[in-house]
Amino acid sequence: xxxxxxxxxxxxxxxxxxxxxxxxxxxxxxxxxxxxxxxxxxxxxxxxxxxxxxxxxxxxxxxxxxxxxxxxxxxxxxxxxxxxxxxxxxxxxxxxxxxxxxxxxxxxxxxxxxxxxxxxxxxxxxxxxxxxxxxxxxxxxxxxxxxxxxxxxxxxxxxxxxxxxxxxxxxxxxxxxxxxxxxxxxxxxxxxxxxxxxxxxxxxxxxxxxxxxxxxxxxxxxxxxxxxxxxxxxxxxxxxxxxxxxxxxxxxxxxxxxxxxxxxxxxxxxxxxxxxxxxxxxxxxxxxxxxxxxxxxxxxxxxxxx
Numbered sequence: 001x002x003x004x005x006x007x008x009x010x011x012x013x014x015x016x017x018x019x020x021x022x023x024x025x026x027x028x029x030x031x032x033x034x035x036x037x038x039x040x041x042x043x044x045x046x047x048x049x050x051x052x053x054x055x056x057x058x059x060x061x062x063x064x065x066x067x068x069x070x071x072x073x074x075x076x077x078x079x080x081x082x083x084x085x086x087x088x089x090x091x092x093x094x095x096x097x098x099x100x101x102x103x104x105x106x107x108x109x110x111x112x113x114x115x116x117x118x119x120x121x122x123x124x125x126x127x128x129x130x131x132x133x134x135x136x137x138x139x140x141x142x143x144x145x146x147x148x149x150x151x152x153x154x155x156x157x158x159x160x161x162x163x164x165x166x167x168x169x170x171x172x173x174x175x176x177x178x179x180x181x182x183x184x185x186x187x188x189x190x191x192x193x194x195x196x197x198x199x200x201x202x203x204x205x206x207x208x209x210x211x212x213x214x215x216x217x218x219x220x221x222x223x224x225x226x227x228x229x230x231x232x233x234x235x236x237x238x239x240x241x242x243x244x245x246x247x248x249x250x251x252x253x254x255x256x257x258x259x260x261x262x263x264x265x266x267x268x269x270x271x272x273x274x275x276x277x278x279x280x281x282x283x284x285x286x287x288x289x290x291x292x293x294x295x296x297x298x299x300x301x302x303x304x305x306x
Contacts, residue, residue: 004029004238004239004240004241005215005218005219005224005225005226005227005238005241006029006030006031006198006225006226006227006238007025007028007029007030007031007226007227007228007229007234007235007238007239008030008031008033008076008102008156008198008226008227008228008229009025009030009031009032009033009229009230009232009234009235010033010034010035010078010201010228010229010230011032011033011034012034012035012278013058013059013062014058014059014062014063014066018062018066019066019069019070021232022070022074024232024235024236025074025232025235026070026071026074027239028235028236028238028239029239030074030229030235030238030239031074031075031076031101031102032074032075032076033075033076033077033078033102033104033228034059034075034076034077034078035077035078036052036055036056036059036077036078036079036080036086036090037078037079037080037081037106038078038279049085049086051277052080052086053086053089056086056089056090056093057093060093060094060096060097063075063097064096064097067097072097072098072099072100072101073099073100073101073126074101075097075100075101076100076101076102076103076104076129077090077094077100077102077103077104078103078104078105078106078131079091079094079103079104079105079106080106081105081106081107081113082105082113082116082117088120091120091121091122094121094122094125095121095122095124097124098124099124099125099126100124100125100126101125101126101127102125102126102127102128102129103117103121103125103127103128103129104129104130104131104156105117105128105129105130105131106131106133106158106161107131107133107134107137107158107161108130108131108132108133108137108144108155109134109136109137109140110136110140110143110144111140111143111144111146111147113130114128114130114144114147114152115147118147118149118151118152125151126151127151127152127153127154128149128151128152129153129154129155129156129198130144130152130155130156131155131156131157131158132144132155132156132157132158132162132186133157133158133159133160133161133162133165134161134162134165135162135165135166136165137162138162138182138185141185141186141189142189142193145189145190145192145193145195146193152195153195153196154190154195154196154197154198154225154226155186155190155195155196155197155198156197156198156199156200156226156228157182157183157186157197157198157199157200158200159171159172159173159174159179159182159200160200160290160292160293161292162182163292163293163296164292164293164295164296167296167299169259169262169263169293169296169297169300170259170262170263170266170293171290171292171293171296173202173203174200174202174210174214174217174247175210175247175248175249175250176249176250176251177249177250177251178251180217180249183197183199183221183224184221187221187223187224190223191222191223195223196223196224196225196226197221197223197224197225197226198224198225198226198227198228199214199218199224199226199227199228200228201227201228201229201230202214202230202234203230203287203288203289203290204285204286204287204288205230205231205233205234205282205286205287205288206233206285206286208233208237208242209242209244210247211233211234211237212237212241212242212243212244213244213245213246213247214227214247215227215237215238215241216241216243216244216246216247217246217247230288259300260300260301260304262297263297263298263300263301264297264301266289266293266294266297267294267297267298267301269281269283269289270289270291270294270297273289279291281294
C-alpha cells in the first residue's frame with residue numbers, strides 16, 4: 001500500500017537557505033505555503049495591518065527574486081477572509097507571481113465566500129482550498145461543497161478554530177475520539193461531492209510516533225489526500241511514513257476542576273513561550289500552543305462556566 005500523503009508545509013519567511021528547504025519539500029511532493037492571515041500579530045490593530053502588509057510584500061518580492069530557481073507551482077498561500085480589509089491586497093499580490101499552486105481561504109461559512117474567491121482570484125492560481133473551521137462552516141458544508149469549479153477540488157479542516165467556535169475546552173486534538181468523529185462527517189460529505197480533504201495540523205512538532213499514527217489514520221479514509229505540516233520533520237514523514245500501532249484515542253474531560261487546572265497551565269505556558277510577533281507559542285517540548293486555546297482558557301478561568 002502507498003502510504004504517501006501530500007504535505008502542505010506552512011512556513012513564514014524566505015531566508016538564505018530557502019532554496020535548499022524548497023527542494024526538500026518538493027522532493028516530498030509537498031507544497032510550501034505562506035500565511036498572510038495568521039503569520040503576524042500585534043496588540044494594536046493598526047500595527048498588525050502594517051506588519052501584515054510588510055510581510056506580504058517581503059514574501060512576494062522574495063519569490064519573484066528566486067522564481068527562476070524554484071517552481072512557483074509548488075507554492076501556496078493562506079489569505080485573509082473575503083470580508084477583511086486585507087483580502088483585496090492579498091489577491092492583487094498573488095496575481096503578480098503568475099502560476100502558483102493554491103490559495104487557502106480561511107473560516108469559510110457559506111458558498112458565497114467561495115464564489116467570490118473564484119471570481120476574484122487570478123486564473124493562474126491552480127486551486128482554491130476553503131478551510132472549514134467554524135460551526136457555521138460545518139452546518140453549511142453540503143452547500144459549500146455543491147459548488148462546481150475545476151479549481152475547487154478539496155477542502156481543509158482547521159480544528160483549533162473549530163474548537164473555539166464551539167467553545168470546547170480543553171480542545172479536542174487528533175488524539176481524541178471527538179476529533180475523528182468530525183473527520184468522519186467531513187469525509188462523508190466530501191466523498192458525496194467528489195472532493196478531497198486536507199487534514200488539520202498536528203501541534204506536537206517533535207513527536208514522530210504520534211504524527212505517523214495520525215498519517216495512518218488519515219489513510220484509513222480514501223479521500224484524505226493531504227496534511228498540513230508545521231515543520232520539516234512532519235513533511236518528510238508524509239513521504240516516508242513509519243508504521244506504528246494504531247492511534248489510541250481519549251475522551252472528553254468532564255471534571256470542571258481538571259478544566260481549570262488545564263486552563264491555568266495553558267495560559268502560563270503560552271505567556272512564557274509566546275514567539276515575538278507571532279500568534280502562537282511553542283513550549284519546551286516543542287508543542288505548539290494555539291492562540292485559540294489560549295483565548296478560551298482565559299474565558300474558562302474568568303467565567304468558570306464552560
